[in-house]
Amino acid sequence: MGQRPTPGIAAQTDLPIPGQPEALALIPTFIVVAVDATGMGIILPLLPFYSQRLGATPFIVGSLISVDALCQLVAGPVVGMLSDRYGRRSVLIVSQIGTLAGFVLLASATSLTLVFLARIIDGLTSGNISVAHAYAAEHSAPATRKQALGTTSGAIGTGLLLGPVLSSFLVQFGSTAPIWAAALLSLISIVATIELLPRDRPPSATLCVQRVLEPEPARVLWVMPYTWALLSLLILFFFVNSMFLSQIALFLSARFSWHGHPFGARELGGVFAYAGFINIIVQGLLITRANRFVSDRITVVAAFACMGAGFSGIAVVGKVGLLAVFLTLIILGIPFIRTTLTAELSRSVPPNRQGIIMGLNQSLMSGANIVAPLLSGALIGHRLYAAWAFAMAVIAACGAITAAGLPRTQAGTSTIDVENPTFG
Numbered sequence: 001m002g003q004r005p006t007p008g009i010a011a012q013t014d015l016p017i018p019g020q021p022e023a024l025a026l027i028p029t030f031i032v033v034a035v036d037a038t039g040m041g042i043i044l045p046l047l048p049f050y051s052q053r054l055g056a057t058p059f060i061v062g063s064l065i066s067v068d069a070l071c072q073l074v075a076g077p078v079v080g081m082l083s084d085r086y087g088r089r090s091v092l093i094v095s096q097i098g099t100l101a102g103f104v105l106l107a108s109a110t111s112l113t114l115v116f117l118a119r120i121i122d123g124l125t126s127g128n129i130s131v132a133h134a135y136a137a138e139h140s141a142p143a144t145r146k147q148a149l150g151t152t153s154g155a156i157g158t159g160l161l162l163g164p165v166l167s168s169f170l171v172q173f174g175s176t177a178p179i180w181a182a183a184l185l186s187l188i189s190i191v192a193t194i195e196l197l198p199r200d201r202p203p204s205a206t207l208c209v210q211r212v213l214e215p216e217p218a219r220v221l222w223v224m225p226y227t228w229a230l231l232s233l234l235i236l237f238f239f240v241n242s243m244f245l246s247q248i249a250l251f252l253s254a255r256f257s258w259h260g261h262p263f264g265a266r267e268l269g270g271v272f273a274y275a276g277f278i279n280i281i282v283q284g285l286l287i288t289r290a291n292r293f294v295s296d297r298i299t300v301v302a303a304f305a306c307m308g309a310g311f312s313g314i315a316v317v318g319k320v321g322l323l324a325v326f327l328t329l330i331i332l333g334i335p336f337i338r339t340t341l342t343a344e345l346s347r348s349v350p351p352n353r354q355g356i357i358m359g360l361n362q363s364l365m366s367g368a369n370i371v372a373p374l375l376s377g378a379l380i381g382h383r384l385y386a387a388w389a390f391a392m393a394v395i396a397a398c399g400a401i402t403a404a405g406l407p408r409t410q411a412g413t414s415t416i417d418v419e420n421p422t423f424g
Contacts, residue, residue, distance in 0.1 A: 031196060033155035034162075035189040036096065039103065039182040041163015041276065045268040046171065046178050048249040053175065054112050058250050062377025064119050065246045069369030071123025077363055080356050089197045096190045098125020103183035107176045123366075161276025168269030175265075226406075227348040227357070230341060231364055233300075233402050237337050238365040240307065240395040242372035244330065247380045247388065255385055256320055275331045282335040296340050300403040303340075307333035308396035315389035337399075 048061050056064070083091040102122030109115045163182075170178040252263040252271070290299055306329045313326030342361070349357045379388040 029152060029197070030155045032092070032189055032192050033152050034158045035185055035192055036099070037156045037159020038163040038166070039099070039159070039185040039189065041160040041272060042167040042170075042178045042182040042185070043103070043106075043163075044160075044167075044245070045164050045249065045272050046167050046175070046265050048247075049253075049265045049268075050175055050179075051112065051115060054109070054115060056112060056115075057377075058247060058381035059374070059377040060112065061250065062246050062373035062375075064115065065242070065373040066370045067116055068119040068123040069242075069366040069373075071120050072366035073363050073370065075124050077356070077360060080358055080360065080362070084356060089193065092197070093190060093193050095125050096186060096193060098122060100183055100186040100190065101125075103179060103186055107179035107183060156279070158276065158280060160279060161273050164269035164272035164276065168266045168273070171265050171269075227345065229406055230345045230348060231361065233399065233406070234341050234345070234361060235364050235368055236395060236399040236402060237304075237341065238368035239372045240311075240392050240399070241334060242369045243376040243388070243392050243395075244311075246373035247376040250380050251314075251385055251388065252323075254380075254383070255318070256323060258320065271327065274327075275334075278328070278331045279335045282332065283339065287336065287339060290336075296344060297403060297406065299336055300340055301400045303333040303336035304396050304400035304403060305333075306330070307337075308393045308400065311389050311393035311396060315386040315393070333396075 047064065048056075051061050051064060079091060079095065099122055102118045102125075105114060105121065106118035109118060166181060167178040170181055248271070249263075249268045252268060254262070256263050258267050287299075294302075310326040310329030310331075310333070313329070314323060317323055317326060345357060345361060375391075376388060379385075379391070
């Protein structure tokens with residue numbers, strides 16, 4: 001999808017690393033993100049139960065996610081701008097070191113205060129995913145940017161498949177064993193970044209002149225109404241996704257049992273591993289094939305509708321078999337929405353603003369992640385399980401309606417692209 005030039009910004013060709021095939025250029029990125037995401041995948045199913053053992057209520061569990069998101073909200077734009085100025089690789093290494101420190105402190109925690117401190121450290125140095133997205137966008141041509149971003153999303157899916165499996169296996173050796181494994185993987189990710197990712201190319205003299213003459217970042221984005229429309233749609237997605245992920249563990253533990261005992265870290269690890277498997281299938285097979293038959297707009301509308309149906313279903317079912325069906329609808333919708341909207345957002349800004357827009361995207365995600373887990377924790381804490389699920393169904397419906405109403409030009413195409421419409 002082409003780009004409409006933005007006022008005050010000279011367009012720049014966005015090409016892969018010279019002399020290196022584009023797919024090969026992204027292999028190191030895939031490895032780094034996959035290892036990093038595996039560490040995150042280990043922590044996700046474990047953290048709610050690990051926190052509960054230290055006395056956390058559902059609201060406190062939500063607060064742990066919120067405080068991490070609050071720190072990301074502060075750090076997100078800074079990380080994005082630093083990556084534009086000093087390079088993706090250097091900022092990614094610093095971010096990963098913060099993640100490693102957070103994991104080590106979490107594994108050593110003997111109180112909720114230390115758990116909160118661990119999440120704060122991780123949040124303040126966060127930015128792994130947004131920087132990786134910017135790196136992939138920067139090292140791909142505009143026509144293949146969606147596939148490049150799909151590569152990083154596929155790496156996340158790979159990590160979220162392997163991580164929960166490892167967590168389910170390691171938890172039998174103690175509640176901290178999976179966390180130490182995540183710390184080890186984080187260290188491996190740092191080494192992989194240093195050894196595999198090539199050093200960033202220094203900005204050209206032309207680009208340096210352009211940056212001097214460019215308006216301030218906020219002013220640049222302010223004149224992009226379509227970009228803001230995409231960001232508002234992403235906020236809805238981030239909000240409902242955060243509500244779901246922050247309390248699905250305690251929801252399943254309260255409502256469902258497996259072989260005579262409530263869902264625990266091992267069972268939730270299986271759910272997350274299944275989600276990671278679906279993510280890989282969607283990224284590797286379904287998204288590309290869907291684009292041959294329907295537009296991105298229809299894809300996003302259908303994905304939000306899928307999620308809404310899934311949320312409505314888990315509100316009323318009581319059997320594990322039906323639960324699996326409705327969870328599948330939710331899990332299917334998530335990667336379709338995330339990848340499609342992230343790619344569209346990347347195409348809506350000039351190449352030399354990828355770091356800023358991805359940092360802003362992460363900050364808005366963090367803003368949603370501050371509020372959503374608190375609301376979610378309050379509902380689950382008061383045992384309003386059906387209300388929790390139906391609230392997410394309503395938000396998903398709003399997302400479908402918003403996606404269907406995104407602005408078009410008079411020609412019926414997306415406002416950012418008249419020549420090669422994909423979202424219209």
